[in-house]
Amino acid sequence: MSTRARSEERRADIVRAALEVIAERGYRGASMAAIAERVGLTQQGLLHYFPTKDALLVAVLKERDQWDAVPDSPWRLDLLAALVEYNAMRPGIVQTFSALLGESVTEDHPARGFFTERYERVRASMTGVLRDRYGERLPGGLTPERAAPLLVAVMDGLQYQWLLDPEAVDMPGAFSDFVKLLGGAAEAPCEQEETAD
DSSP: OOOOHHHHHHHHHHHHHHHHHHHHHHHHHOHHHHHHHTTOOHHHHHHHHOSSHHHOOOOOOOHHHHHHHHHHHHOOOOHHHHHHHHHHHHHHHHHHHHHHHHHHTTTOOOOHHHHHHHHHHHHHHHHHHHHHHTTSSSSOOOOHHHHHHHHHHHHHHHHHHHHHEEEEEEHHHHHHHHHHHHHTTHHHHHHHHHOOO
16 A cells, blocks of 8 residues: 555544544544544644644545535435435434534634535525426425525434434434425315315
8 A cells, every 4th residue: 555545544534533523522622632542643643644623624524525425416306305314324424513513603613614615505506406396486486595595404403303312303204394395295284274174
């Protein structure tokens, strides 16, 4: 194995260890020493690969987004449900993402810029997904631009609820229900209630 390949493998090990430690302790509680220990390095050895904690955090976030292929890859609405199901099989990754997202809302958090820019891209991507599926107006009358933030909010909000109580929240099922609401499926129960009176 070449030196470069060994270096890349070591960097990947460090990123995986950082994901685990951040999932357990949050970003602020995850020390470089704890991450170094998890991969059998000294803190100085870890700094050879990632000179700052912020640089390591950005690598962790980029790695996480590569697994989802969001938001740079084209998506269809039906494939988003598959992504939600996939996320339900990897709670550690979802927990790390959610913990970092929650922490990033503070002014001085190093991931704030990453998440701000990521959400701009994700909203644009979801706007395209909705436009491809429904055209310029969804059945409820919203434009894709107005509905996209709601779609993203449901995906991320379901993750938080599922992490807190996985037995009570069927994340894939709830997301499928929301997609039905987007498509106008919510009108049927209202009609049934009217005829029952």
